Amino acid sequence: MDTILELRGVTKRFGSLVANREIDLTVKKGTIHAVVGENGAGKSTLMNIISGVHRLDDGEIFLEGKPVNFRSPTEASKAGIGMVHQEFMLFPELTILDNIMMGYERTGKLGLLDRRQVRAEVEELLRTYNFNIPLDELAREQPVAMLQQIEIVKILYRGANILIFDEPTSVLTPAGVEGLFRAMRFLVSKGKTILFITHKLKEVLQVADEITVLKEGAVVGHTTPAETSEEQMASMMVGRNVMLKANKLKKDRGRPILQVTDLQARNDNGIVKLKHVNLTVHAGEIVGIAGVAGSGQVELVQCLYGLRAPESGAILLDGDDITRASCREHRCKGIGLVPQDRMADGCNRAAPIWENCIMGYHIAHGFRSKWLIDRGEAETFAQRVVDEFSVKASSLNEPISSLSGGNVQKAIVGREFLQENKLLIMEDPTRGIDIGAIEFIWKKIEELAASGVAVLLVSQELNEVMEVSDRIEVIYDGQLYDGGLHGELTEAQIGLLMTGGVEDAAEK
Numbered sequence: 001m002d003t004i005l006e007l008r009g010v011t012k013r014f015g016s017l018v019a020n021r022e023i024d025l026t027v028k029k030g031t032i033h034a035v036v037g038e039n040g041a042g043k044s045t046l047m048n049i050i051s052g053v054h055r056l057d058d059g060e061i062f063l064e065g066k067p068v069n070f071r072s073p074t075e076a077s078k079a080g081i082g083m084v085h086q087e088f089m090l091f092p093e094l095t096i097l098d099n100i101m102m103g104y105e106r107t108g109k110l111g112l113l114d115r116r117q118v119r120a121e122v123e124e125l126l127r128t129y130n131f132n133i134p135l136d137e138l139a140r141e142q143p144v145a146m147l148q149q150i151e152i153v154k155i156l157y158r159g160a161n162i163l164i165f166d167e168p169t170s171v172l173t174p175a176g177v178e179g180l181f182r183a184m185r186f187l188v189s190k191g192k193t194i195l196f197i198t199h200k201l202k203e204v205l206q207v208a209d210e211i212t213v214l215k216e217g218a219v220v221g222h223t224t225p226a227e228t229s230e231e232q233m234a235s236m237m238v239g240r241n242v243m244l245k246a247n248k249l250k251k252d253r254g255r256p257i258l259q260v261t262d263l264q265a266r267n268d269n270g271i272v273k274l275k276h277v278n279l280t281v282h283a284g285e286i287v288g289i290a291g292v293a294g295s296g297q298v299e300l301v302q303c304l305y306g307l308r309a310p311e312s313g314a315i316l317l318d319g320d321d322i323t324r325a326s327c328r329e330h331r332c333k334g335i336g337l338v339p340q341d342r343m344a345d346g347c348n349r350a351a352p353i354w355e356n357c358i359m360g361y362h363i364a365h366g367f368r369s370k371w372l373i374d375r376g377e378a379e380t381f382a383q384r385v386v387d388e389f390s391v392k393a394s395s396l397n398e399p400i401s402s403l404s405g406g407n408v409q410k411a412i413v414g415r416e417f418l419q420e421n422k423l424l425i426m427e428d429p430t431r432g433i434d435i436g437a438i439e440f441i442w443k444k445i446e447e448l449a450a451s452g453v454a455v456l457l458v459s460q461e462l463n464e465v466m467e468v469s470d471r472i473e474v475i476y477d478g479q480l481y482d483g484g485l486h487g488e489l490t491e492a493q494i495g496l497l498m499t500g501g502v503e504d505a506a507e508k
């Protein structure tokens with residue numbers, strides 16, 4: 001098979017930090033090449049170099065045998081390289097068609113935009129690659145899986161032959177992942193080449209042709225699904241064996257901390273998303289909520305955190321009525337939240353790491369001075385977050401957006417875990433986190449609960465809910481169903497509840 005892309009000795013530094021160290025990589029045409037490695041191993045940086053976002057410091061890149069040195073993403077795009085980034089880059093208020101042609105408008109006679117021509121070309125692409133996309137709808141109305149397809153079509157429209165996907169599956173439901181993999185295989189069958197980054201090693205075995213493993217900026221292994229296993233890849237990445245089992249501690253279940261009765265709520269479009277929800281989480285207890293995305297999880301968390309007013313029902317925190325309390329009051333009363341979308345809701349991407357590490361803490365727990373934030377005190381707390389949660393950061397003063405995706409997540413999780421909360425609500429806390437760090441965060445959740453905190457874990461990863469929770473609730477169509485105590489039901493039984501497959505399941 002022909003080599004389409006070859007990297008020799010590629011090195012990239014950010015200040016004193018070496019993000020990529022003498023990387024050699026050979027990518028064959030018409031294959032899916034997976035790149036795996038821990039958070040901060042240098043995967044996104046390498047992809048950013050290939051796609052012209054960053055410039056390399058040393059080394060060479062050959063595209064179809066010819067040396068290239070892209071100075072911008074536009075140059076890389078002209079050469080046929082396109083990237084779908086970890087965080088999507090669409091304009092919510094524009095139509096899908098406008099998003100696809102944005103920055104790449106074709107003009108007709110007199111230099112006027114030829115929309116008919118653009119539409120015809122895009123429609124042809126959709127037909128060729130089997131995408132079903134409503135071109136005239138607004139981007140903001142689309143579910144995540146659709147946004148991703150739009151990003152793919154966008155780079156195909158720009159003529160990409162090499163498509164780079166940076167953690168495309170971390171935002172998708174299992175059905176979305178299946179759809180993406182079908183699209184990836186189809187693209188490859190049509191001669192495209194794909195570079196694919198993921199933390200889910202099962203997916204690598206399922207879809208990749210070749211695998212490159214990075215560790216601390218360098219290549220530490222090259223293999224194929226036929227030659228390796230999840231365990232082997234994990235130990236290559238992390239440098240030790242990873243079991244990915246939660247080590248359950250013995251905990252004393254205390255008084256009820258969170259008590260939700262008969263909660264009913266609608267979404268922004270007026271559709272009822274929570275129907276008579278009853279839920280109790282005790283001190284020292286981890287309650288997991290399993291469910292297919294869109295079953296009401298989002299609205300439940302919003303109600304619990306004062307981000308959405310319920311229609312009826314009551315929410316008590318340690319006996320206090322917080323049904324209509326504001327977000328700020330929630331914080332002050334001792335509720336922590338790890339939100340699902342780390343970039344939109346979890347941090348201020350332009351603010352330095354230290355500020356992001358004290359957000360919320362400065363309101364609820366305060367510093368010595370009531371009026372001014374004591375920088376020293378703030379940095380001490382921020383340093384604790386960084387140290388205890390192994391956030392790979394060169395300086396607390398850098399903007400948080402300079403951290404790798406998984407390290408941003410670790411900083412947010414650390415910030416919420418280290419505050420003295422009565423209740424911690426977590427949505428997909430291990431999204432985009434490497435396998436070693438997942439093990440670590442599961443251990444922290446267990447320790448937090450053992451110290452008497454009530455934990456509500458909402459996760460799309462069924463495996464995570466089943467491993468970590470002391471008790472499971474399944475959400476389906478806005479209602480909760482009893483998913484039993486830890487280990488009581490099988491994955492298949494819970495899966496059935498998640499799809500509403502059990503008629504006589506005890507509705508609560």
Ligand SMILES: Nc1ncnc2c1ncn2[C@@H]1O[C@H](COP(=O)(O)OP(=O)(O)OP(=O)(O)O)[C@@H](O)[C@H]1O
Nearest residue numbers: 014019039040041042043044045402403404405406
């Ligand atoms: N613009 C930047 N400025 C400074 N440092 C950066 C910048 N971009 C990346 N880094 C650093 O380079 C290292 C590699 O980051 P990179 O984003 O490539 O990791 P990654 O393998 O993609 O990790 P993850 O799995 O968490 O996404 C990290 O230590 C990160 O903090």
Ligand SMILES: [Mg+2]
Nearest residue numbers: 043044404405
């Ligand atoms: Mg990354």
